[in-house]
Amino acid sequence: MPPKRSRTPKELQPGHELDHIDRKILDLLRDDARMTNQALSAALGVAPSTCLARVKALQQAGVIRRFTVDVDPRALGRGIEALISVRLRPGARQQMVAFGENLKKVPEVTQYFFVGGMDDFLIHVTARDTDHIRQFVLEHLSADPVVATTQTSLVFDHVSGLASH
Amino acid sequence: MPPKRSRTPKELQPGHELDHIDRKILDLLRDDARMTNQALSAALGVAPSTCLARVKALQQAGVIRRFTVDVDPRALGRGIEALISVRLRPGARQQMVAFGENLKKVPEVTQYFFVGGMDDFLIHVTARDTDHIRQFVLEHLSADPVVATTQTSLVFDHVSGLASH
DNA sequence: CGATAGAATCGAAGAAAATTCGGCACAGAG
DNA sequence: CTCTGTGCCGAATTTTCTTCGATTCTATCG
Numbered sequence: 255m256p257p258k259r260s261r262t263p264k265e266l267q268p269g270h271e272l273d274h275i276d277r278k279i280l281d282l283l284r285d286d287a288r289m290t291n292q293a294l295s296a297a298l299g300v301a302p303s304t305c306l307a308r309v310k311a312l313q314q315a316g317v318i319r320r321f322t323v324d325v326d327p328r329a330l331g332r333g334i335e336a337l338i339s340v341r342l343r344p345g346a347r348q349q350m351v352a353f354g355e356n357l358k359k360v361p362e363v364t365q366y367f368f369v370g371g372m373d374d375f376l377i378h379v380t381a382r383d384t385d386h387i388r389q390f391v392l393e394h395l396s397a398d399p400v401v402a403t404t405q406t407s408l409v410f411d412h413v414s415g416l417a418s419h
Numbered sequence: 420m421p422p423k424r425s426r427t428p429k430e431l432q433p434g435h436e437l438d439h440i441d442r443k444i445l446d447l448l449r450d451d452a453r454m455t456n457q458a459l460s461a462a463l464g465v466a467p468s469t470c471l472a473r474v475k476a477l478q479q480a481g482v483i484r485r486f487t488v489d490v491d492p493r494a495l496g497r498g499i500e501a502l503i504s505v506r507l508r509p510g511a512r513q514q515m516v517a518f519g520e521n522l523k524k525v526p527e528v529t530q531y532f533f534v535g536g537m538d539d540f541l542i543h544v545t546a547r548d549t550d551h552i553r554q555f556v557l558e559h560l561s562a563d564p565v566v567a568t569t570q571t572s573l574v575f576d577h578v579s580g581l582a583s584h
Numbered sequence: 585c586g587a588t589a590g591a592a593t594c595g596a597a598g599a600a601a602a603t604t605c606g607g608c609a610c611a612g613a614g
Numbered sequence: 615c616t617c618t619g620t621g622c623c624g625a626a627t628t629t630t631c632t633t634c635g636a637t638t639c640t641a642t643c644g
Binding site: 284315329361378 | 452487500526543
């Protein structure tokens with residue numbers, strides 16, 4: 255029998271209140287998700303088995319969406335970052351979801367926001383150089399008929415993964 | 420003797436070229452950083468010990484900056500997100516670094532960008548409700564003498580943690 | 585072409601950690 | 615007070631991690 259992988263729900267289960275131990279777990283795992291369960295339980299003052307059950311419950315409830323790694327973009331040959339504001343054509347507002355789905359498949363896109371206000375999307379991209387960014391805008395944005403306007407800003411510094419107590 | 424924790428350099432070491440195996444490691448760990456070393460090595464077709472050495476080298480070289488968890492903000496009572504553009508006073512451009520440092524300490528701030536273009540900063544915040552956002556802007560931005568203008572946009576959808584092949 | 589030094593990989597053994605599970609303690613309901 | 619459900623504990627089991635010497639690969643040099 256294959257080792258059954260416990261299914262993590264995509265959606266956050268409602269009604270899952272977090273106590274101070276849960277919050278401390280999240281805080282510690284945010285800093286180091288590879289911390290051993292023993293070290294975690296010791297820092298919390300509970301038994302390892304209890305701690306493990308907590309973490310599993312947090313995953314099961316969708317509080318922890320996933321464990322991941324923070325990779326330096328420069329190591330992947332993406333030394334430059336940009337933020338691109340995109341406004342869609344007024345008539346194409348129904349294709350916003352589809353537009354977002356397409357963005358997920360583009361390797362240069364690391365994250366994007368669907369926002370209210372003047373613009374519709376804000377896209378965060380990583381690239382080799384400015385030419386690479388220009389190529390991305392031309393190929394994936396300007397060429398798309400639903401896109402009305404774009405505005406690109408270079409990122410000089412990006413700080414992420416901050417605590418949320 | 421306490422188990423000495425191998426120090427991970429803050430800065431990316433130059434000259435660390437990634438081969439296709441390294442890239443696959445990063446891809447797989449991005450999806451599930453808690454994947455066992457055995458499963459990882461099996462997916463790569465190398466021995467567990469080799470795989471472990473690779474991962475350690477990637478950490479040591481600063482390619483992997485850290486292992487972390489993706490937590491649903493709603494679980495922490497932060498059901499609403501916003502992006503806030505900030506322009507600083509022309510005379511206070513030297514205090515930009517200090518401004519960023521202060522942002523790191525504010526719990527509502529999950530990430531921020533220091534950008535070129537019309538605005539100087541773009542801040543991503545999570546909050547309980549719109550009043551909470553308004554309070555954040557008043558307390559941490561409008562009240563700061565170096566801040567010239569702000570513009571807040573609500574986030575309807577946020578997709579992050581995309582692959583970067 | 586062949587030799588050699590260096591680096592990377594492998595495999596197995598020992599150490600450490602995760603996981604399971606039966607029992608216990610506590611809180612709330614009846 | 616008793617019952618019941620929930621969460622916690624801790625030891626035994628299973629799995630995984632980690633180390634290390636031997637081997638293979640690779641690129642350079644004679």
